[in-house]
Amino acid sequence: MSSPDSVSLHARGIVELAGERPHTLIFYVLTMVCVATTLIPDGSRGDLSSQRRTYWSGTVFAAACAFIAALPNVRTGLIVAGLCVFCLVLPAYFRTQLIKIGGRVIAFESAEYLPDTADGKDPYTRRASAAKVWWLSIFCVGIGAINLLAYVIDHEPVLYGLLGLFLLTVPAVVSGLNDGMHRQRIARGQYLQFGIVTVISAGIFTVCYLLARSVGLRMRRPTQ
Template sequence: MAIETVRVDAQGLAQLAAERPHTLIFYVATMAFVALTLIPHGSRGDLSRQRKIYWGGTFSAAICAFIAALPNISTGLIVAGLCVFCLALPAYFGTQLIKIGDRVVAFESAAALPATADGRDPYTPRVSASKVWWLAVFGVVIGAVNVLGYVIGGDPVAYGLLGLFFFTVPPAVTGLGDGRYRQRVARGQYLQFGIITMLSAGIFTVCYLVAHSVGLRMRQPSR
């Protein structure tokens, strides 16, 4: 069975090389440029040079992916966009490689964030409450799409359960922690909290507020 699969794959590649040689060539080039973006990860060299390598590889991979999809322009644009998006995600969450003008855009700040007395303390020394709650908005959007797919679109029940997970478990955990540390609701991020309330039909909010109330009644832990 494995040998037959290898033969089928080899025949498919041979046919692709014969009918659309540019697709195979630029697909290989795309993978090579994606591999190039791995170099800056974990490197302690010059950050400016790392950014040039990473984004040079990212956009070169996107261009090659677009050319590989030709003559289908719409598919090429989608693939190129996905390529940039998928490489931008790890850069945002795990590095300081995204820089727009003089501003570095990253989930974790390069320097420790100051704690304030108005309930807007960062969740970690380098991650602000604002970033955490905007990320929560994104998660709730995913949950809402899954719930609507189950309720309206007739998707499998697993989709509905996944959406319900986003509406219940994260707010319970976050609310409990915020309450224990005597933080204000949503650590003062009321815009994101309001958006989440609407997107989740209040389910997220109820779970968070109940957990927050429970946390307030627990003994405050040392930080």
């Protein structure tokens, strides 16, 4: 719990901010209000079109208020506004069907069940395609590679190295076992993404994936 001294210090800081830059405090509060409005569609019974209008109106106004709150520092305002948009787009992509561009819904999970292919079920779930999962893997492996390089080259704390190693090995083992046990092709046919991941990870991800997949193939025989 915060001590009385720290609470008093925070209170004085807010008072000073209100006196020196009142617009920052005002628009910070407005940003939080706008972000709160994006929660309205969650669980709402309204039609999807109205949910989209509510969510993205809140997102745009939140970004605008965050930008104004940072003025006169334009660079900081752009960074904060961009971060605000990113933090609201991310859950919308993974949890909802609210992103719609040019008549096309963009979401991690399809609104409809995905069809099976002739050589097995390519989707990792009935609503998440293999293509989306493997494009997402490029982002995760990239973060892992950056952290590992920061540890090896820049001598950052060991936590960076451990996080990087985790992201380059554990997801590879899990997906390799999964694909092997379900008798799937390598990367479920997503060879472009698999090649990019191989380059980014300097082959670490690929070796772990292929080894795990070979184990998975021996763990379960194909159904007759």
